[in-house]
Amino acid sequence: MLRVENLTVKFPSRFGDVTAVEDMVMSIDVGEIHGLVGESGAGKSTVGAAIIGLLQKPGYVADGDMMLGDTDLRRLDRFEAHALRGKRISMIFQDPQTSLNPLMRIEDQLIETILAHEDISVADARTRAVDLLDEMGIENAAARMQSYPHQFSGGMRQRVVIALALCTNPELIIADEPTTALDVAVQSQVLDLIRRLADVRKVGFMLITHDIGVIAQIADTVTVMRHGKMIENGPTAQVLGQPKEDYTKQLMAAVPPLDRKIARFKVPDEDGIITPSEARGNAAEAWLMRGIKEDPIGLTLDQVNVAFPGVRTSLWKKPDPYVALRDISFDVKPGTVVGIVGESGSGKSTLAKTLTGLIKPVSGTMTMGGAPLPGGRERARNHPSRQLIQMVFQDPFSSLNSRHRIGAILAEPLWLYGLETDKDARRKLCIDMLSLVGMPPEAIDKYPHQFSGGQRQRIAVARALLARPKVLICDEPTSALDVSIQAQLLNLLKGLQAAFGLTVVFISHNLSVVRQMADDVVVLRNGKIREVGASETVYTTPTADYTKRLLALTPVMPAAWRA
Amino acid sequence: MRDFIKRYEGLYLFSRSPAVIIAAIVGLAIIIGAVFAPWIAPVNPYDLSSFSLMDGLLPPVWEEFGTERFLLGTDDQGRDMISSILYGARLSLIIGVSAMIIATVLGVGLGLAAGYFGGRFDAVVMRIADIQLALPAILTALLIDGIARGILPPEVQEDVRVAVLTIAIALSLWVNFARTARASTFVQMNKEYVQAAVMQGQHPIRVMFVHILPNILGPLLVIMTVDLASAILLEATLSFLGIGLPADSPSLGTLIRIGMQFLLSGEWWILWIPTLFLVALVVSINVVGDFLRDVFNPRLR
Numbered sequence: 001m002l003r004v005e006n007l008t009v010k011f012p013s014r015f016g017d018v019t020a021v022e023d024m025v026m027s028i029d030v031g032e033i034h035g036l037v038g039e040s041g042a043g044k045s046t047v048g049a050a051i052i053g054l055l056q057k058p059g060y061v062a063d064g065d066m067m068l069g070d071t072d073l074r075r076l077d078r079f080e081a082h083a084l085r086g087k088r089i090s091m092i093f094q095d096p097q098t099s100l101n102p103l104m105r106i107e108d109q110l111i112e113t114i115l116a117h118e119d120i121s122v123a124d125a126r127t128r129a130v131d132l133l134d135e136m137g138i139e140n141a142a143a144r145m146q147s148y149p150h151q152f153s154g155g156m157r158q159r160v161v162i163a164l165a166l167c168t169n170p171e172l173i174i175a176d177e178p179t180t181a182l183d184v185a186v187q188s189q190v191l192d193l194i195r196r197l198a199d200v201r202k203v204g205f206m207l208i209t210h211d212i213g214v215i216a217q218i219a220d221t222v223t224v225m226r227h228g229k230m231i232e233n234g235p236t237a238q239v240l241g242q243p244k245e246d247y248t249k250q251l252m253a254a255v256p257p258l259d260r261k262i263a264r265f266k267v268p269d270e271d272g273i274i275t276p277s278e279a280r281g282n283a284a285e286a287w288l289m290r291g292i293k294e295d296p297i298g299l300t301l302d303q304v305n306v307a308f309p310g311v312r313t314s315l316w317k318k319p320d321p322y323v324a325l326r327d328i329s330f331d332v333k334p335g336t337v338v339g340i341v342g343e344s345g346s347g348k349s350t351l352a353k354t355l356t357g358l359i360k361p362v363s364g365t366m367t368m369g370g371a372p373l374p375g376g377r378e379r380a381r382n383h384p385s386r387q388l389i390q391m392v393f394q395d396p397f398s399s400l401n402s403r404h405r406i407g408a409i410l411a412e413p414l415w416l417y418g419l420e421t422d423k424d425a426r427r428k429l430c431i432d433m434l435s436l437v438g439m440p441p442e443a444i445d446k447y448p449h450q451f452s453g454g455q456r457q458r459i460a461v462a463r464a465l466l467a468r469p470k471v472l473i474c475d476e477p478t479s480a481l482d483v484s485i486q487a488q489l490l491n492l493l494k495g496l497q498a499a500f501g502l503t504v505v506f507i508s509h510n511l512s513v514v515r516q517m518a519d520d521v522v523v524l525r526n527g528k529i530r531e532v533g534a535s536e537t538v539y540t541t542p543t544a545d546y547t548k549r550l551l552a553l554t555p556v557m558p559a560a561w562r563a
Numbered sequence: 564m565r566d567f568i569k570r571y572e573g574l575y576l577f578s579r580s581p582a583v584i585i586a587a588i589v590g591l592a593i594i595i596g597a598v599f600a601p602w603i604a605p606v607n608p609y610d611l612s613s614f615s616l617m618d619g620l621l622p623p624v625w626e627e628f629g630t631e632r633f634l635l636g637t638d639d640q641g642r643d644m645i646s647s648i649l650y651g652a653r654l655s656l657i658i659g660v661s662a663m664i665i666a667t668v669l670g671v672g673l674g675l676a677a678g679y680f681g682g683r684f685d686a687v688v689m690r691i692a693d694i695q696l697a698l699p700a701i702l703t704a705l706l707i708d709g710i711a712r713g714i715l716p717p718e719v720q721e722d723v724r725v726a727v728l729t730i731a732i733a734l735s736l737w738v739n740f741a742r743t744a745r746a747s748t749f750v751q752m753n754k755e756y757v758q759a760a761v762m763q764g765q766h767p768i769r770v771m772f773v774h775i776l777p778n779i780l781g782p783l784l785v786i787m788t789v790d791l792a793s794a795i796l797l798e799a800t801l802s803f804l805g806i807g808l809p810a811d812s813p814s815l816g817t818l819i820r821i822g823m824q825f826l827l828s829g830e831w832w833i834l835w836i837p838t839l840f841l842v843a844l845v846v847s848i849n850v851v852g853d854f855l856r857d858v859f860n861p862r863l864r
Contacts, residue, residue, distance in 0.1 A: 358758060358761065381766065386764030393755040393758070398754040398756060399754075399756050404777070412760075416764070416765060467763065
């Protein structure tokens, strides 16, 4: 149905044309789900945009053929392309928050789209809209249709977006990361819906995603892309199961499995990352050893409650507080890794902020190594835990001050805690620490924006280590990273944890990643603990229903495909 | 070449915008002229012995009766217009720049702290800012002037006129800085690097000025240029209305006020030349300020 040959997309810039996509070949049949995988910057979204004719300016299609049935997509003029969009090709975007107009009722958005392409009465369009929402699994569609987008949850909103894409019976739907913003439970519902639409309605899907698990679960065929070029394509089982190309093999090896723990991921040497050699990093290692190794320290939380002021509904009544964490009690044994998993809104990040003293719990006690750990502003600026607990944040693009050089960022803890008073010694130690986390020494005089996300996350780890901590709190440290970079960072964290006996609290929404890191696991939902236990037990024989469901819904690859 | 352009994006954009280049040259010429007025100006207009009534009301050199001794003519007292304007611009710039600096320090300090601490402190500072916004600059100037007259002995009152004017202008401008600094600080507070610094136990002063301030400089720099222009205009307005500087040490505003008397009497140059000068100065500062905003705000590019 869709046939793409030798597609080349270029973006002119002041320094000549940049080729975003080169010699792309792809075909999608009726009712086929075609996955397009690759890491960020691979040109996946550009392919989708070129097909639907929404390439961001000044990008243009330089070469190749794109045929939808008998229509040559490159020959269409502006008006024909406009008529074809929505009618024959539709699109589902990543973020259901922003792809619906917040000021229009769902009903009006659906009817508007139907009427734009078909000459039927408003009443007929409304009937069609209700039927569609029904089909998407939205209960009581006729009434729900009167609502505004913000009155729907994320998953429901994405269903509405899919209904919008479907309302003119298109032949092809381009879904650009349709489930990336969703939790696993919702993700699996949306994926089921897409599968059903492909089977029943015979719609062809182009599924763009970086998540190989999602592709493995529902795609019939797959194309692997890298740096704008097609690496490999074919049936999913063949490409992912018996990859021919090195890159695909590496990609598959970097995907963390859900059902077992890998000691060390096999990753290719990535540009800009050095392997710590014998000569470098030694001084930093010895320095760290002096402070950490002898006695690791543990954390205990007992009946911790965290609440935020609620939304005021009346001028006189005090609003009910919003309880973010309820009766949280667990132990972090010295020198071990505790994983904390949960969906968005479960209170994971609140827990991290409570531990680091950014938020004050309303009740409950926290102790560190037996000594009480005050919360929030009660924790003095010179409290020992300020140094002993360090954190690695989620977003590598905002966790480093973009106006400071790496050297200044790294030296800060050394200077602040009086660990190293001599300026030159500080600089030497920082360079050594950079080597320890796999960064070249030149990095010290650069600014954060000169590094990629993975490199910045390494720098963030180095900053945390330079405080000579005993406890490291990692809040989604890999969720902003590509899968191969994620594997590298996991390797690094595992190595450091083992070498220095760090106590680690590892927070992630990704069960497979937590599995790779954690000795013990805490499962959180809506601010309450659902299950605590050794990670082996929790993953193989979960007791709580919620854990079982979460494990069942996480997309996994068939065991036979493993490299 | 490619790296050079990427690195000095601002310079590159500058070289591509003729209007900004002209504005920068005009602005710079005026500023240099004002700064070096004592060396450039033909006579010292503050020195009563340097001019005589005999030379009064001479037109510019290209008009009939114009002489080369006074290129832009003279006023009714026989003062050389060029010298008056250069010295006047000097005073205007001194007052404008110092008022802008005081307003920046006050506004950024308060706004940053309000954004950082939030809560009650924020509410108090912002309500004070609201009250300040409701007071016209003239009223503030009169108030400060009145207080100064009340406290200070009469013999120093004339000497502190410049300081009084500067403080009055600064007080009516700091709100802009405070609001911008506060809003930008709110944005930065959610960034993880700020949380990292707070979590490490760094002193609030350090977090505010070492970590947050460099990240909000862009918008502040833009306001600084725009407010420099407003400060100069405000000074001119106040002087024009007679609240500002006296006629014997004229700023641009005072010169325009004096010129007003000759508006319909045929001696046009006494009013129009200082006015054009003021307009050129303010317009060029504003054009450069707009350009800076575009450079510092990539979203507008």
